[in-house]
Amino acid sequence: MTIPNAAPETSDAAIAARTDSYFKRTRSVVEKFGDCHVTYAVFLRRPVISAPRLALDFLRTVAENRGTEFSIELPHEEGTWVGAGDPLLYIGGSFALLSELETIVLQKLGPACVAAHNAYQMCLELPNVAFLAMEARHCAGAEMQEMMAYAAAVGSAAAKREGAKGFLGNANDATAHWFGEPAGRGTMPHALIGYAGSTVRAAEMFHATFPDEALTVLVDYFGREVTDGLAVCARFPEIAASGRMAVRLDTHGGRFLEGLDPAESYAVLERHAPSAIRRYRSDTELRHLVGTGVSAAAVWRMREALDEAGYPHVRIVASSGFGVGKCRVMAEARAPIDVVGTGSFIPDAWSETYATADIVEYDGAPRVKIGREFLLRRNGARKKQG
Structure with a gap:
C-alpha cells in the first residue's frame, strides 16, 4: 500500500499500512460476524514511569476521525511508578475499530515509559545537578526525537517532585516545549573550535556573536582541558x-583528561572521595571513576584547577555516556558537576521497551488467555480518562 505524503499518521490509510496484517484481518472477520465491545490491558515486563500521553493523543484523534469513543482508564497517572506486569492502560471500545490500533499504540507507549524511568533514575542519582537533554542526534527520526524528549520531561518532573533539580531544558527548538522552554539550549560543538583554530578563539567568536549569552566552552578538542579551560577564563x-x-x-574514552593517568586519577580521588574507590567495583564502575574519558577523577581535577587559579564560580558541564550507572558512580564520588548533558536516557536494551496488549473483556465478560489473569481489572484500581 502506498500512503500519500500528506496523509497524517492517524489517517485510515496510514494506520492500515503500518499495523500488523493480522489485526487488519481481525477487523474484517469481526465486521463480518458481528462487532463487540472489548477492553484491552497494556503492560510492560519491567518497572517503568508512566508516560502515556503520546499513545493517548493518538487514540483520541483516531476515535474522533472514526466517529466513535474509546474509554481510557489510567491505573497510574503520568509520571508515577508502575511495576513490572502492572497494566498501564485499559482501552475500551469497538473491537472492529480498535483492533488495527494495537501496533501503533504499543510503539508510542513502551519506549517512552522506559526512557522516562531512565531519566527519573538519573536525576535522582544526582539530585543537585541540572540535566540538559541531548538525545536528538541519537534518535531515528523526528517521531523518536519527540518521544524521547517527552519521556525525559516526564521522568524529570517525577524526580523534581522528590527534590531533584532534574532537566532544565534540551538542545533543540522542536522539542523544547516539553520542558516549558521556548527554544533549545547550547553554545558550541567541537566543529566550531576546529574552525576557529583554538579554544580561546572559538570562545571569542561565540561571545562576539552572542554577547548577552552565558558562555559554555568545550575544552577537550586539543586534549588540553585544563590549559585551555584556564586560558578561556583568563580571556574573559x-x-x-x-x-x-x-x-x-566531553573527553572521549580513548584518552585521559590532560594530566591524568591511572595513578594520578586514583590520587585525585584519594584527595576528594577516598571511600568511592575502596570497595569492590566492576570494570565499568572503575572506568567511570578513574578511567579514560569523563571520569569522576577528571571532573575533580578540573574543579581543582579552576579553584586553584581563582575561578571558583566557573561551572563544570559534563557529557559523554551519562546513563543511570555513570550518574550513580559520580554521585558516590561526589563529583562536582553542575550540569550533565546527556541523551543516555534512550533505552539501551530496546527489547525492554516492548509493550504488550491483551484483551481482558468481551462485552463486559472477563476473559484473557491463560497466564495473563494478572491483567484483569480490579475494582477501584483505575482512574478514568476521557
Whole structure:
C-alpha cells in the first residue's frame, strides 16, 4: 500500500499500512460476524514511569476521525511508578475499530515509559545537578526525537517532585516545549573550535556573536582541558567571576583528561572521595571513576584547577555516556558537576521497551488467555480518562 505524503499518521490509510496484517484481518472477520465491545490491558515486563500521553493523543484523534469513543482508564497517572506486569492502560471500545490500533499504540507507549524511568533514575542519582537533554542526534527520526524528549520531561518532573533539580531544558527548538522552554539550549560543538583554530578563539567568536549569552566552552578538542579551560577564563575574567561561564568536559574514552593517568586519577580521588574507590567495583564502575574519558577523577581535577587559579564560580558541564550507572558512580564520588548533558536516557536494551496488549473483556465478560489473569481489572484500581 502506498500512503500519500500528506496523509497524517492517524489517517485510515496510514494506520492500515503500518499495523500488523493480522489485526487488519481481525477487523474484517469481526465486521463480518458481528462487532463487540472489548477492553484491552497494556503492560510492560519491567518497572517503568508512566508516560502515556503520546499513545493517548493518538487514540483520541483516531476515535474522533472514526466517529466513535474509546474509554481510557489510567491505573497510574503520568509520571508515577508502575511495576513490572502492572497494566498501564485499559482501552475500551469497538473491537472492529480498535483492533488495527494495537501496533501503533504499543510503539508510542513502551519506549517512552522506559526512557522516562531512565531519566527519573538519573536525576535522582544526582539530585543537585541540572540535566540538559541531548538525545536528538541519537534518535531515528523526528517521531523518536519527540518521544524521547517527552519521556525525559516526564521522568524529570517525577524526580523534581522528590527534590531533584532534574532537566532544565534540551538542545533543540522542536522539542523544547516539553520542558516549558521556548527554544533549545547550547553554545558550541567541537566543529566550531576546529574552525576557529583554538579554544580561546572559538570562545571569542561565540561571545562576539552572542554577547548577552552565558558562555559554555568545550575544552577537550586539543586534549588540553585544563590549559585551555584556564586560558578561556583568563580571556574573559569578568564572565568567569559572574558565574556565567562553564567549561564542558566531553573527553572521549580513548584518552585521559590532560594530566591524568591511572595513578594520578586514583590520587585525585584519594584527595576528594577516598571511600568511592575502596570497595569492590566492576570494570565499568572503575572506568567511570578513574578511567579514560569523563571520569569522576577528571571532573575533580578540573574543579581543582579552576579553584586553584581563582575561578571558583566557573561551572563544570559534563557529557559523554551519562546513563543511570555513570550518574550513580559520580554521585558516590561526589563529583562536582553542575550540569550533565546527556541523551543516555534512550533505552539501551530496546527489547525492554516492548509493550504488550491483551484483551481482558468481551462485552463486559472477563476473559484473557491463560497466564495473563494478572491483567484483569480490579475494582477501584483505575482512574478514568476521557
